Amino acid sequence: MEPAAGAVAGVEELRVENLAKRFGGLRVLEGISFALAPGDLLGVIGPNGAGKTTLINVITGRTPPSGGRILLGGQDITGRPTHAVSRLGVVRSFQQTNTFKAASVRENVSRALRFSGGAGPQGWARVAPLLDAFGLAPRLGEQSDKLPYGLQKMLGLTLAYAANPKVLLLDEPAAGLERSERTRVDEFVRHVRACGCSVLIVEHDMDLVRRLCPRIIVLDAGVVLAEGPPAEVLARQDVIAAYVGADAAGDEAA
Amino acid sequence: MEARSPSRWGAQEWAAVAMFLAVLAVPWATDDLLVQSIVNRVLIGAMAALSVFIMLRMDLLSFATPAFMALGGYAAVLLTMHGVTEVLLIVPASFLVPALVALPLGALVLRLRGVYFVLVTFVLTEILQLVLFMTPRLTGGADGLAGFPAPTLLGTELSDARSVLALAAAMALLAAVITAALTAHFRQHFAAIEENEVLAESLGLVVWRYKAMGFVVAAGIAGMAGFSLGNMLLTVHPTSFGAQQAVDTIVYAIIGGRGSILGPIAGASLLVTVSDFLGNQGQYAQGLFGLLLILVTLVARGGIAGAVAALARRLRAPRAAAGPAAAAPEAARGGA
Amino acid sequence: MGRIAKRSLVAAVVAAGLTFTAGAGAQTTCEVRIGALGPMSGPAAQWGLAMLGAAELAAAEANARGGLQVGSQRCSVSVLSYDTRYTAEGAAAGVNNLASQGVRFLIGPVGSPEVTGAKPVATRHRLLMFANSYAKNAIGPQWPLVFHLGPGPSEWAPPIVRLAKEQFGMRSVAIVAPNDQGGTDIASVDAEVYRQHGITATEEYYQRGTTNFAPIVTRLLASRPDVVDTASSPPGDAGLIVRQLRQAGFTGPIGRLGGPGTEEIIRVAGGIDVVRNFYWYEVAPTEDPRVRAISDEYRRLLNREPPENTNLWLWVVGARMTLRAIERAGTATDTNRVAAALRELPVEDPNLGRGAWTGQSFFGINQELSLPFGMGMILDGRMVGVRRIDVSPQ
């Protein structure tokens, strides 16, 4: 099964309308709306427990939303199963456990290509520059969970890209990386945008967010607190307050 | 469906099939009843453990094997009682009936993750016992079914000890071929589900399809084991299909090694034989199984098969030649 | 008489001991192996150990006499055993295991699942088997080499029900048993026998593994029965049922047409006062000194304590009869001839007395070795004792 043909240029790639998610009585997301154009880059920030990972889970069909719609190139994909969403072109990365542990780097990539329907030389050709850039190319035979953590993380991002996405949702790509390794995330994002991918990036590293994202939204307790360019948004008093006041351990695992 | 994967049979798949081929000769090689009896029970235990193994390939622990064994066993026996004794019909039936039941059942229970799946399969086995007790007209209830006609192969009756064992070996061979074909063909898919199901799904793998396929085939293989057991005992009886048997088959698969198709075969061979030799101390078999289970989990995650493979690799590759990365990945695969 | 027998026995033992120390097998040219097949471990171990004990005692007696006269040969008797773990597979495996070691005669197994598993395999190898299950199909014309050890419920239930009705005058009974073969096969026969005596009978089956019988007891009492019968519920379950019946205010007599274990029932129930009025089937006339003498003989011949289970006394007779049939048939290999000889043997045992071959009307084959049994009774919290009931041939 080949992914559907690319969206018409100029049409929004991903559109989220009034999205809501409740676990029992607990409101995790409420009235979330935003849109991503092709090649667009949107940062999502917020304190622990703000619902950032849940947002990705809901968009990718891992958890069903309690309300609202998700549109991809005008097509309603709300509530579709994860694999279907992925094959339509919305692929995510994970904070942790982002590779097939026991498999070699080569097997990891080949699985990503095969599962997304893109096995074959073209697929490898698409991924090869990233493998080179991250220094994974010489380590194709190594078992992925024996790699240094930073490389595992980059392999995870590469896998998501290998699945031939139109929209990439990155869940804290820089978390756990050494400061010196974080520029690789920039590199990755630049590369995929150059290929026409839209990117949504959930991140705690404010420097990275400032560097990369022309536009960000701030989530707090499941609602959009602010939206706009990072410099402007991060200076707002309520945003600062949300961060300072949110010290108590939240349930980020959601 | 995916493009045909390049997964080919490895040495282990061929070895498993070769072993059962060799066992086919046992009925003619010896008249020793004890050997025949042990071999027969090993074959049945190995088949049941192969069923567990298939599910373990996807990191699913199933306590429902005895339930599917019962379905296959009762289905085949009921056929013979209604005049269908041809093995070329009843063996497929013993595979198909549990497989067909597993299909809708799988749609329900495979939605459950990890431990919930484990608990539900446990409950399924309990439910099956009750269903057997409550359907005495069909299944003989608490008495089970006995006194059914011997199976026939193209008109020849397979009732003597030799043909019973030969039939068991043939069915085990078939089970090994099916298991090898399935797990080798979908090696990458199963491994991906085992190692990181969430990632596999988010990369576009239709996980439920492979799980359902595995579940259905595992049920079918268990069903064949159930018929083989019924054919050996000349009876199908509810006590043969309880929680105890579920634990035993899991123990065979885990101690033998869940990383290779040879594992369940090794586990069944060793443990069935050991419990037989414990003789009148049979009560200690369970304790021994428990200790082995703890031991294997702590120190030899690949079980017997994994340990043997690691040893062979170490012997084959002299210390100097063994790069750190060369041997590690395969060895670790056994556990994980 | 008793003293003389005792003295000659001691002499025989000493003689046997001497011949053994002088070099075992010096004067015996062959060996007859009999197998004890039963649960030797786990909750049902008592039964299997009693089977083993019975076989060992019969073998020791034969060896003390200088062995079995099989045709022209004098053969020693040895006993092999196998633990079935109370399962059908275990029993089938055990038959194979024992047969592979040259065993042609089996004492056991005891449970319904085991017998179901063992019978076909034993038939395949043409072994002679003395089974003791109460299963409705324990023996039958299709298994000519399978004999039944001791009377089944179809034999012992009628006289006990008759006597219980004389004593308690009940008009209705509720029978409770586990919902597996060991429960249903006996309880349904019991119920039929009660009905034949003009007593309304209801059957109630509980899930094996039930730990609290309070709901079952409530259900039992809903029909306001005069008597509750615990049939073949395991003694631990039966004791708990008795206790919870009393707690629920049931004051009527309680029966147990199922099997031994009265001591354990009294223990679990909380004492004989709680049990109050109770009647049960006892496998042997346990208060008969001649029957008890079997245990003394066991101690003397085997120099250790006999297994506790009173079934030992019953099963010894089966083992002795098997050996006698071997001698009479003059073969230790042709089980068909031994079976024929066994069928012809009169049932007469020095300890248990006269019995009979029964089973024709219930099983369709007269291969049930019926021996005198007992009916125990507790009246108003007082142990009345076990009364001997003789069987008549069919």
Next chain:
Amino acid sequence: MHEFLTAGIIGISLGAQYALLALGFTLIFGILGVINFAHGGFYALGGYVAYAAVSQAGLPFPLAVLAAVVATAALGALYERFLIERLVDDHLATMMLTLGLYLVISTGLLAVFGPQSPEFSFPVQGTLRAGTLYLPLENLVVLAVCAAAIGALWLLIYRTDFGRALRALADDRKVATTQGMRPGLLFPLAFGLATGLAGLTGALVTPILALSPSAGDPVLVTSFLTVILGGLGSIAGAVVAAVIVGFVEAYASVYLGGSTGALILFVTVLVILLARPTGLFGREIRGA
């Protein structure tokens, strides 16, 4: 009507015992993510320790119960600390470790105490009666102890720092650990607490019911059913589900008979689980 009320009383008694068992089981899962197959083993072990303390050491019953709690809690904590701890995140491995322990415990009990039920009776006898209704005093005592234990556990989990730490670990181990909670200390304590509860139940209930090496088998099944129903890891769910299981068992057995009662219980649980894969109170959050 009489049967209806009687079944209700029985249902409450059953529910209280099941609650205590399920609480321990669910606590272990909620906090460590481990399915404890040895739970029934700790129940049987608790019974035997109490029995040995009464019959061998001559301790009074309350002290014997205490000894059972201490012994089972200690064994549980040590087993967690030295074996389970190493593989705590591998759910298959922990299942195998606890299943193995169960087989070892029941075989050990069989080897030491033999297969038969020993004589072990509850020190309080007698029955309260009101018309045709009745309540054995021993059940009343067990009910009271169970209620007290559940209450104490509730306070422990929701009103103490220890409980807060446990709940934080259950919610998100990573965050909790970064905030200074030490799984290396808290996990064994939690595990021991749970196995101690199983031991307590065993010591209390086996003298009323029956004590045998395999007494843990039905306990494991009941614990499974209860926590499936209540939602793995949910404390409130375990209590509510235990009461439901108790009532279903009581009413189904009284009105439909033993086998049907059991079947209805199993099927009810299966249906609920299929309709709500996380149980009545389970959260979607813990994917496990």
